[in-house]
Amino acid sequence: MEPAVERRAISKPHPPVVGRVSHHNIQLNWDFEGQRNGPQEQWIKFSVEEEDPKLHTYGIIYTGYARQHVVEGLEPRTTYRFRLKVTNPAGDSAYSSPICVTTTREPMSGAQLHRAVSMNDLNAVLTILQGKQVMVDTLNKLGFTALMVASQKGYSRLVEILVENGAEVNKKNSSGKDSLMIACFSGHLDIVQYLRSQGASWQSKDLGGCTAMHWAADGGHYDVIQWMIEDGCTVDDKDSGLEWTPLMRLCAMSGKRDVADLLIEAGADVNMKDKDGKTPLMVAALNNHEDLVQLLLEKGADSSVKNEYGKGALEMARSLNRMTVASLIEANKIRERLPTSSEDAESH
Incomplete structure (x- = not known):
């Protein structure tokens, strides 16, 4: 007892x-x-x-x-x-x-500033900021600055006005996301490029350890991710929760084959493991992304890898009745066992 x-x-x-x-x-x-x-x-x-x-x-x-x-x-x-x-x-x-x-009084014109930003009213924003009675980085109830809101909505000129009037490019909200992450997720390439020119960092991470590339992968915008890679943004950082890379997040969410191909060509490891031993192939199989499973196999994903519970991508697909995915993995296993043309020639 x-x-x-x-x-x-x-x-x-x-x-x-x-x-x-x-x-x-x-x-x-x-x-x-x-x-x-x-x-x-x-x-x-x-x-x-x-x-x-x-x-x-x-x-x-x-x-x-x-x-x-x-x-x-x-x-x-x-x-x-x-x-x-x-x-x-x-x-x-x-x-x-x-x-x-x-609670205290809301900063002078804070609500007005956010209303003007949400409506993309450039004149009203300029009038409020020129009055010098409101902080440009005043937060709304969701913890967003005006720059974050404009970056999310794709208001390019408004983003420039806010930065020109002192908006802090690398300021984070309560979950640790900054304007660059928000713009990457939302797919606004012109704003992503502008924020980078104003000092926004690829190395910044939110409270979950996610980078701008993680959020871009969640958004699945090809042109944004292509430019991020060209600009030197790394593709294989792990978050601090599940230890997922951007490729793993893509496999769990949009499953876009063209975006995954971009990440892999830029060096994303198709056999990277998360904290439970899952690989991108397993995540794609669990989420029934057939085209993505085929791509990962073509790019060298190892279907024989097991997670820490002893299950591989094939077992996971079968357990959820993902029969097309299972057949793709089985066909790949058969191809791997077949002799190559050079081996055929040697045998003769």
Whole structure:
């Protein structure tokens, strides 16, 4: 039998300490004695709860072991009510007294700037920026700057105006994406080229370890990826999650054969493995991209490779009833076993 968890009365925690407050975010901090003694299952767990002002009930917005949480997506000049809940390993809980926090006023003309950018209204954007009362990199509720929005929508002249007025080219949103990644995904080659000319970097990575090439592969825009390769962007970086390369992402999503061919010709490894031992061929087979499976086999993908669970691309295709894909892989195996013309000549 496992030893019983010692039950101790848990003391009432202090309310969260308010950190940085903006018009859309509130940072809350806390500490608690004995928080991290021993293995994690013996740690104190924290929950932040927010009050519903209409129902006067609390709902959990964060649970974990951290000592800080940023509440995002809030309304400007609005009061919010929070409390901290602490729970010990035995399941006993205690609540802090609630605290009230009011978000700040939205920066002057911030909303107007984003509205003008979304409508591609060049005159309105210029008027707002020339008034010098608004920060050009003011974020909207989604955490995007005006430059990110213009890069996403393909507003080339507006992108130039924003950069000329001080927009930070390499600024990132809350997920770590910058304007270059957004433009690559959206397929706006002219904006990609302009941002590069203004110092945007191919080496930048988002919070998941993805580069602009990963996002370009997700978008599947041939002309963009072709130019990126010509401009020196690498093609085989792995993200920090599944450890996927851009080619693997392409195999999972659009499955575009012509784009995959570009990546492979630029040096993408068709036998690269992710953290589970999957190769691009396995990913393409799982997602039933028949043309892409054929291309990968033609480019030297090894169908005999197994993942860490002992399964290869053929087994994966069969398990999901991808019969055309399975037949392509089987046919390739047969071709590999046939003697070459030179071997035939030697045998005679």
